[in-house]
Amino acid sequence: MFHWKKLGKAFTPQEVTGRDWLKEFAQAPATLLLDDVVRVYFSCRPPADANGQYVSYSAFVDLDRADLFKVRHVAERPILNLGGLGEFDEFGTYPVSVIRDGGDVRAYYAGWTRCESVPFNVAIGCAVSRDGGKTFSKLGTGPILSYTPDEPFVLSGPKIRCYNSLWYLFYIAGRKWKMVDGLAEPVYKIRMATSEDGIQWSKLNKDLIESCIEEDEAQASPDVFYSNGKFHMFFCYRYSSHYRGRQNGYRIGYASSTNLVDWVRDDSRAGIDVSEQGWDAEMISYPHVFELDGSIYMAYLGDQVGRYGFGLALLKGELE
């Protein structure tokens, strides 16, 4: 089992002032290393509208590289505008994953629209930054990864990687909408696509991670990290119903692979779980693993899927 030492919550959105688009939530942390800060992208929300509905924005916080618990700067505005009328990302850009591409930074993000029979649908878009990740321009008004026969809806949670000059996109795809107590709840599974250029994608059309707690287990945040000759994936999973509390809520799972296609799941190795008390006692989710100055960290969300921010854990020992 890996040994993660929890360091505590590193960012609390409620402590930020002067930004009407950022009231609460700091979801799906994703890092970009700069000279003296770690830029952590996250997704947040302004207050709900009169109908109780949210939109999501993505932004970043710069953490001091020498002391990750010191906030140096918070983005002045969201990194992406919401989409136009009828576009796939009209009501949200969440989550986002970034990668350097030469002098540019590319962001892959999930765009949210609202539907009538189910609450939402999601597809994956792409944007590029030419100012080191401060602002991004969308490559187009539509998605770069959308629905196909085996992935009919809810393409979300992109994690962009590049290995041996090939682009890899890990993401989730909806499998079914399950009616629970009169609400449509999405079931989704972890998937992968590959690309020569990061724009034109070939889907693998395969569930990467076998379901474990139930057939309709929902899986999210497939975060892949290469270390010691192996690919390590930390992800999160939950039950399909009544998952908004401790009992059925998100936990962090683990799988490994040598070829990125065949994965062996072994949650017993994940080494991180909910706390007895505190900000992450009900659920932990949306893991993101990154290396900084010789140490390996995991950023992750606590209760209410990051409503009160994200925390950090430090790996003791090796990822192998």
Add this chain to the structure above:
Amino acid sequence: MRWKKLGKIFDPTEHILLDGCVQFAQSPQALVFDDFVRIYFSTRSVDPSNGKYLSHIAFVEMRKNLRDIIRVSNHTVIPLGALGCFDEHGIFPLNVLRHGDAVYGYTCGWNRRVSVSVDTAIGLAISRDNGLTFERIGDGPVLAASLREPCLVGDGFVKVIDGVFHMWYIFGTGWKQYAPDAAPDRTYKIGHATSGDGINWVKDEAHQIIPDRLGVSESQALPTVIEITGRYHLFFCYRESFDFRNGKGRGYRIGHAWSDNLSNWTRNDEPPLLQGAPGEWDSDMQCYPHVFECDGKVYLLYNGNEFGRAGFGLALMHT
């Protein structure tokens, strides 16, 4: 090119249709058999939960005189999509073609949105019983929105030419609210994609192949293609993007373009192909064309007033 109008040939209100459908026979599309012609169309039921329409596929079989009705389908040709799927709230239209022993059905699936009324995508369903029933290859579409085609991919028409699947389809260029209290209206254009297997498609993305006659706010729909003596003819319908339901002269009419290489299309629909005289079933609108050949004759199926609420008619090409 001249057409002789043969009048309305099918009125849905004169038949018992499945699923409580009583009106609309939209976007007729033909599958020709040895001794009869089956014409698929989309009809509508009312969603009991909210009073909105749901489009369903049905068909009528006719003698090859295209006048005498043999029967109307009384079974589910293809069910609507599952909860949250692209084709949950309607299939309109269905384009059919024979491929080996199967009949391929390209669906345009409709799903309702909140800020705009709807989005669409193109699915594939395959029939192994000569087109009586169709089964989806998956819950999702084969052609959907992409980077530069942000919405409303639909109306696929497929033809295999020299071993390559060609699809003409429409893609939305965007939604716009034309008046402060008006519901948003959409604009769409005709595009082209190709495929080796009919499942995996490569779009010529966001390339509008037919020039506008009415300007950028022209909406173009329902492409249908036929080859006549070495030249390809593409028929479609076009209209203004707003006030097109009742606005005089703003509704759908039939367009035409031709090509000798499937790449460059020359638009050729002035004067209009079909004229509707006052009082006729197609006096105010002609839309949703489908061109096909039967026993050496070239026919055009199409809808008239009110988008086909009262059925479809036929025209014969003069040679």
